Amino acid sequence: MVHANAPLTAVGRERLARLIVEQGWPVRRAAERFQVSPATASRWSRRFREGEPMTDRSSRPGSSPGRTPMRLEHRIVSLRFSRRWGPHRIGYHLGVPRSTVGRVLHRYRMPPLAHLDQATGLPARRPTPIRYEATAPGQLVHVDIKKLGRIPDGGGWR
Incomplete structure (x- = not known):
């Protein structure tokens, strides 16, 4: 407009x-x-x-691509399970863009190859993060400063 x-x-x-x-x-x-x-x-x-109107044309795309066919999606997932290939290799093998393969794997919630056990191909359990949680208020203090000056015993006025 x-x-x-x-x-x-x-x-x-x-x-x-x-x-x-x-x-x-x-x-x-x-x-x-x-x-x-x-x-x-x-x-x-x-x-x-050409007799066209003197208004702006619509910015809407002329055609929108459809969803990847279900048959192709199942082939992508089966190649991931059977051969344990990544998106690049699967895309090259099937003649599909790597981004499409990655989107399909993400849609089916397939974990990255780095998170799989190499022997079984099942998702490897990641170690739980170490959490530093305080049992009482004031027990855990986080200080984010550039330089810590000398604080006399008993505190100070500054």
Whole structure:
């Protein structure tokens, strides 16, 4: 959508196109007059010749790709289980982009190869993180400073 003070509103675009098409102005000269690039001027004059409207076209894609077929998804998952291949290798083998393979593996919640046990292929259990939890308030203090000055015994006023 064009704002009201834009150099080329729908009316301005039509005036520019009429100068070029009907009055025979050179594209460059008409573009200078309307303070737009010659490419913009030629675009609007071409659309005017073809009878298209002088409004912006939709930015919506012409076609949206569909979901990966279920059969291909099952082949990707079975290759991951049987051969323990990563997305690059599976994609090369099936002729599918690596990003598509990665998206399918993520959709089926397949863990990365680094998280699998090499012998069995099952997810390896990761060690639980060590948590530093306090049993009483004030027992655990986190200090994030650049430099710790000298603090006298018993504290200080600063």
